[in-house]
Amino acid sequence: GENVEQHPSTLSVQEGDSAVIKCTYSDSASNYFPWYKQELGKRPQLIIDIRSNVGEKKDQRIAVTLNKTAKHFSLHITETQPEDSAVYFCAASSRGGYQKVTFGTGTKLQVIP
Amino acid sequence: NAGVMQNPRHLVRRRGQEARLRCSPMKGHSHVYWYRQLPEEGLKFMVYLQKENIIDESGMPKERFSAEFPKEGPSILRIQQVVRGDSAAYFCASSGMTGSSYNEQFFGPGTRLTVL
Numbered sequence: 001g002e003n004v005e006q007h008p009s010t011l012s013v014q015e016g017d018s019a020v021i022k023c024t025y026s027d028s029a030s031n032y033f034p035w036y037k038q039e040l041g042k043r044p045q046l047i048i049d050i051r052s053n054v055g056e057k058k059d060q061r062i063a064v065t066l067n068k069t070a071k072h073f074s075l076h077i078t079e080t081q082p083e084d085s086a087v088y089f090c091a092a093s094s095r096g097g098y099q100k101v102t103f104g105t106g107t108k109l110q111v112i113p
Numbered sequence: 114n115a116g117v118m119q120n121p122r123h124l125v126r127r128r129g130q131e132a133r134l135r136c137s138p139m140k141g142h143s144h145v146y147w148y149r150q151l152p153e154e155g156l157k158f159m160v161y162l163q164k165e166n167i168i169d170e171s172g173m174p175k176e177r178f179s180a181e182f183p184k185e186g187p188s189i190l191r192i193q194q195v196v197r198g199d200s201a202a203y204f205c206a207s208s209g210m211t212g213s214s215y216n217e218q219f220f221g222p223g224t225r226l227t228v229l
Contacts, residue, residue, distance in 0.1 A: 001171075034217065034218075036220075042222075043204065043220040043221060043222050043223055044156065044204070044220045045220070046217055046218075046219075049217070089155060089156060100158065100161060100169060101146070101158070101218060102158070103148075103155050103156045103157075103158075104155065105154070105155040106154075106155045
């Protein structure tokens, strides 16, 4: 089955700096990579996703990159703000009739004002 | 359009009791996933269900845990004879389904189970 590894487990940055979270996956059949943000005591919410037919996707201060050859994908947050503080999960899944999503272990991001 | 609903939000049980967690998927969604999250840990897949069918229960403990998604009504995750180690947040997610597309999973608010 799929195995998703995520690094770092914790990350502290100064407000305004950039934050990068990296993930690797094992199943070459995986072709959908969502990222979720979970604030303390809240539900995980999708913030951005990328399909395997693109290498990069941006949405305002958030970008995700995918390297299918190396089976790496990363989340980049620029100009971080205190409200970006949360736990971020990467995930991988395969397209098709059964979409089992395998999550990484999470990165706790702290943005220091 | 109501999102994924879960109830109860908080559930306290004594060891040996049964816990029943309910999940109503988003309108139009027919796929339900259950995840368990221990404090300070990630989301662990438990089971994937479609209406009246269990598709994948590879993440669910073989004993004491069961899940269903009947034709009518919410999906239910049942834990019999709860133990302290069952204390966790249980999240349900739902997705729509088309044969060849990627489907975002929408999460419910979770049920926080505490076993005394």
